[in-house]
Amino acid sequence: MSTATRRPMTVQLLATSFLVIWLILAAFPFLWTLWGSFKVEGDFFSKADWANSLYGTLTRIETGGSFTGDGYYGAWIQEEFWRAAFNTLIVCVCVVTISLTCGTLAGYALSRSPYRYAFWLLLFALIFRATPPLILVSGYLLPFFEWNLWGHLSTTIIVLVAINQPFTLWMLHAFFKNIPKDLDESAMVDGCTRFQAFRHVIIPVMWPGVITTGLFSFLLAYNDFAVTSMLLSKENQTMVPKLNSFLGTTQTKGNVMFAVAAVVSITAPLFVMIMFFQRQIVSGLTAGAVKG
Amino acid sequence: MKHSSFIWFVLPSVVLMILFIALPIVSVVMQSLYTEHEQVIVTVENCGPFGCVEAQSVDQEATQALRDAQPLGKFAGTSVYRDRNHLAVDEVAAAWEASGSYREFWGTLMNLPFYGAMAFTLTYTAIVTPMTIILGFFVAIAVNSVARSLRGPTIFFSLLPMIVTPLVGALILFWMVDARGILGTALQWLANDPSLSVKASTPLMWIMLMFYGTWSSIPFAFIVYYAGLQTVNTDTLEAAMIDGASRWERIRYVIVPHLAPLTTFIALIQLMDNFRVFEPIISFQAQAHARSLSIAIFTDLGGETRLLSSAAATSVLTIVFVAILLMPVLVRTWREFDTK
Numbered sequence: 001m002s003t004a005t006r007r008p009m010t011v012q013l014l015a016t017s018f019l020v021i022w023l024i025l026a027a028f029p030f031l032w033t034l035w036g037s038f039k040v041e042g043d044f045f046s047k048a049d050w051a052n053s054l055y056g057t058l059t060r061i062e063t064g065g066s067f068t069g070d071g072y073y074g075a076w077i078q079e080e081f082w083r084a085a086f087n088t089l090i091v092c093v094c095v096v097t098i099s100l101t102c103g104t105l106a107g108y109a110l111s112r113s114p115y116r117y118a119f120w121l122l123l124f125a126l127i128f129r130a131t132p133p134l135i136l137v138s139g140y141l142l143p144f145f146e147w148n149l150w151g152h153l154s155t156t157i158i159v160l161v162a163i164n165q166p167f168t169l170w171m172l173h174a175f176f177k178n179i180p181k182d183l184d185e186s187a188m189v190d191g192c193t194r195f196q197a198f199r200h201v202i203i204p205v206m207w208p209g210v211i212t213t214g215l216f217s218f219l220l221a222y223n224d225f226a227v228t229s230m231l232l233s234k235e236n237q238t239m240v241p242k243l244n245s246f247l248g249t250t251q252t253k254g255n256v257m258f259a260v261a262a263v264v265s266i267t268a269p270l271f272v273m274i275m276f277f278q279r280q281i282v283s284g285l286t287a288g289a290v291k292g
Numbered sequence: 293m294k295h296s297s298f299i300w301f302v303l304p305s306v307v308l309m310i311l312f313i314a315l316p317i318v319s320v321v322m323q324s325l326y327t328e329h330e331q332v333i334v335t336v337e338n339c340g341p342f343g344c345v346e347a348q349s350v351d352q353e354a355t356q357a358l359r360d361a362q363p364l365g366k367f368a369g370t371s372v373y374r375d376r377n378h379l380a381v382d383e384v385a386a387a388w389e390a391s392g393s394y395r396e397f398w399g400t401l402m403n404l405p406f407y408g409a410m411a412f413t414l415t416y417t418a419i420v421t422p423m424t425i426i427l428g429f430f431v432a433i434a435v436n437s438v439a440r441s442l443r444g445p446t447i448f449f450s451l452l453p454m455i456v457t458p459l460v461g462a463l464i465l466f467w468m469v470d471a472r473g474i475l476g477t478a479l480q481w482l483a484n485d486p487s488l489s490v491k492a493s494t495p496l497m498w499i500m501l502m503f504y505g506t507w508s509s510i511p512f513a514f515i516v517y518y519a520g521l522q523t524v525n526t527d528t529l530e531a532a533m534i535d536g537a538s539r540w541e542r543i544r545y546v547i548v549p550h551l552a553p554l555t556t557f558i559a560l561i562q563l564m565d566n567f568r569v570f571e572p573i574i575s576f577q578a579q580a581h582a583r584s585l586s587i588a589i590f591t592d593l594g595g596e597t598r599l600l601s602s603a604a605a606t607s608v609l610t611i612v613f614v615a616i617l618l619m620p621v622l623v624r625t626w627r628e629f630d631t632k
Contacts, residue, residue, distance in 0.1 A: 011539060012437065019434040019446070025507065027449040029464045030456070032474065045472035053474065102304040109301030112293040119629050121302065123622065128313045130614050132568035134589045135607040139316025141593065142323065142600055146363055162312030165305050194297040223457040225571050226586070230593060240459055244574065247463075260467070263460050270455050278448055281455070285512060286519035 030267065037264045038067040041257050071261035075246070081262055083235075084242035088222065091157055091238055095221035096214050099161045099168050103217075104210060106165075107172025108198060112181065122173065125166035133163055133226045140231065151233030159231060160221050167220070168213055171284065175209030176202075212284040215277055222270070239266050317611065324604035327368040328597075331355045365601060372605040379609075380404045406606070409583045410613075412498070416584065417566040420505035424562055425555060427506065428513025433543070435514070436521045447515075454511035462504050462575030469500060497581040504572045509565070513558050520554045521547070560621050567617060585610045 035053075036044040042058035052058060056066045063070065075081045110118050140159065144150040179202065187197040222240075229241040237245070243266065246259040274281065293301075332354040338345050374381045387400040401407045435446050453461060468475040471489045480488045490496045524547055532542050570586035573579060579587060585606060592603035 015434040015437045018430060019438065022431050022434070022510075023446065023449050026453050026511070029461075029468060030452060032468065033464045044467075045470060047472050050474050050477045102308060106302040106305035109293060109298050113298050114293075115295075115298075118298070121306070123625065125309070126622070126625070127615075127618065128309060130564045130618055131313065131317070132570070132586055132610060132614070134568070134570065134586045134593075135320060135610060136313060136316045138589055138593055138600065138603040138607050139318075139320040139323070140312075141598065142363060143319065158308070159312055162308040165309050166313075169305065194293065194301075198301075219455065223459075225457075225459050225574070226590070230590075240457055243463075244459065247577075259463070263463055266460050267456055270457070271452075274448060274451050274455055278444070278451070281451065282447065282515055282519070285515045 033260065033267075034264055037071055037257070037260045038069065039257075040068060040070070044257065044260060071257035072265070074255075075258040075261040075265070079246070079258055081239070081242060081258075081265065084237050084239045085265070087153060087232075087236055088238040088240075090153060091160065091228075092218055092221045094157045095160045095164065096217045098157070099164045099217045100210055100214050102161070103165065103168035103172050103213065104206065105198075107169055108176050108202060110169065110173045111176035111179075112184075122170065125169045129166040129170070133224070134230075136163065137227055137230045144231070150231065151236060153232070153236050156228060156231045156236075159227055160224060163227065164217050164220050168217060171213045171216070172209060175213070176206070179205060208280075211277075212280045215273070215280055216284055218273075219270075320604045320607045320611075322604075323364060323600055324372055324608045325368060325370070326365040327372055327601045328365045328599075329355065329358050329362070332358060368601070372601050373609070376404065377602055378406050378605050380406065405583070405588065406609070409585050409588045409606075412582045413567060413569065413584045415498070416502060416505060416569050417563060419502050420509065420566050421559060421562045423502075423506045424509040424513050425558055428510045428558070429517050429551070431510060431514040432517035432521055435518055447518075450514055451511050453508045456508075458508065458571035459575050461508055462572035465500075465504055465507070466576050491577070494581040497576065497578045501569075501572050501576060501578060501582055504576075505566060505569065509562060512561070516554050516558055517551055520551045524550050563617055564614070567614060585613075 039053060039056050039059045040062050042062070043053045043056050046052040046058075049057075059068055060066055062068075076085075110122060136159075141150070144155065149155045183205070184194075184197040184201050187201045188194065192200065225240045225244070228238045229244060232238065232241060234245075239262070243259060243262045246255060246262055332351040333348050334351045334354075335346055335348050338347055373379050376383055383404060384401065387397055391397040391400060402411055431450065435443060435450070438446060456464075465475075467473050469479070469490045470476050471480070471491070476488075476490065479490070480486050490500055528546050529542060532546050537545065568586050569584045570590065573582055573584060573587050574590075579591070583591075588606050589603045589610070592599040592606065
């Protein structure tokens with residue numbers, strides 16, 4: 001940075017302190033909950049002294065150690081949270097794979113079609129993207145009950161894929177637009193069909209965009225509550241509705257700590273994901289915006 | 293691209309969207325015009341030694357048969373829309389007649405479920421969206437001014453509130469502002485009122501929900517603005533500096549106009565997302581204090597008796613509002629495409 005653009009002390013100080021406050025606001029709640037999840041309820045919600053949750057006074061009295069894994073044991077083993085985690089895994093893997101397969105094909109076609117109907121399709125996708133998922137759920141319930149489709153993981157997967165499609169289309173459409181047309185057109189001049197051109201020329205170069213879109217599909221499936229809580233039966237629940245059912249029964253002692261442990265367990269994979277894919281997430285969030 | 297190959301390429305995606313987005317919307321509109329069957333009541337005469345008594349009972353079989361024959365229920369026209377839980381036409385008219393002042397009328401209106409939900413949803417959207425944009429902008433400016441080596445970790449922590457599951461993020465904050473949690477205790481100490489509880493107070497709950505909303509969407513605005521800041525033309529900035537523009541003037545006249553198109557984009561996405569506010573209300577267990585349109589649908593669907601028609605009517609009304617909200621954007625996109 002040249003001397004001309006160096007900021008005066010006060011401005012620098014103001015910016016830094018603002019940033020520090022924001023970082024505390026953004027990160028502290030998570031660290032606090034992570035720390036508290038290894039305590040007993042009396043410490044996590046401490047009536048007597050807030051510092052108890054820091055030192056674990058009651059935890060030491062009740063369990064003997066400063067940290068306890070009781071919350072995790074109760075949630076994962078006793079309440080069978082592992083089952084929900086396994087269901088989440090199935091749902092996420094399937095949703096990401098299916099929505100990327102459909103999305104890349106359609107996104108590619110949309111980016112290469114000069115006709116008006118391609119635009120209409122995108123416009124409808126935008127309207128669909130704005131529709132709150134709960135509205136759609138109220139449309140599903142009756143037919144799904146009638147045809148005995150309610151409660152299965154596969155139904156939820158298909159529904160999540162469909163809800164995810166509009167976003168996937170927009171994102172991949174923008175991404176494919178940036179791959180030069182000449183690439184696949186020259187392949188077609190050499191005698192490839194459209195599909196062969198896609199398969200041999202476009203697929204090898206599309207991975208950065210697909211990975212970014214895949215991350216967001218994953219987030220949608222992983223974070224969804226509206227669809228999964230309404231469409232899954234109790235034994236098929238994924239992690240987020242399962243967490244909500246812990247909350248329903250929090251009145252008995254100890255169950256709150258199950259929920260706290262579940263919250264940390266749900267957040268942990270997301271932490272790891274951001275750590276590894278930060279660059280892709282940032283580029284994905286800005287993809288639609290910067291290009292206008 | 294040829295028409296035929298276009299169709300094959302988009303087919304799976306389009307079929308999915310038609311089956312699971314377009315048709316459900318149609319089915320919701322249909323459902324909202326019907327209402328649940330009433331139970332079939334039969335009158336039975338029980339004759340005993342002390343004379344005959346007429347008793348009424350529910351004919352379960354006949355009720356079930358009727359429900360199976362017409363799962364949608366019986367046709368009700370627009371009556372579901374006009375009932376107390378939705379537009380409440382009669383109640384509003386009565387309140388308009390009865391109340392002496394606008395204030396009184398407003399009070400009655402807010403007690404009606406639909407208008408209450410509408411008021412919260414609109415207030416939430418109207419406050420959270422600009423707050424997100426303004427604060428996100430300042431975070432972006434601040435991050436842009438720290439040393440390059442620190443930016444990675446800064447962005448990592450800044451992303452957290454947005455990426456984390458909404459239900460979970462809201463729950464974490466909710467536990468902290470609990471009267472026995474760290475923030476709750478801090479608030480009690482600040483207000484010097486040991487009985488202060490966010491859970492019990494409607495205004496505090498609204499503030500808390502909006503705080504959560506802003507907290508969880510700042511990262512999005514921040515990231516978009518931050519990316520925009522990387523592309524600001526340094527020549528223009530230097531030229532402005534040579535012409536004697538102050539730091540503030542440079543932000544005002546060079547950076548803000550450069551970021552203006554991004555603001556439209558953020559505002560659009562935020563409007564759509566804030567309008568469907570749902571998870572934080574569940575996490576904060578705030579249904580008693582604040583109901584959004586999504587919550588209204590959720591409670592209708594989730595109860596013991598699933599009130600499908602009522603949920604459908606609220607859904608249709610929500611769709612209408614989303615359409616109004618989106619109209620300017622759609623028109624703009626349309627015009628842009630036309631000029632291309």
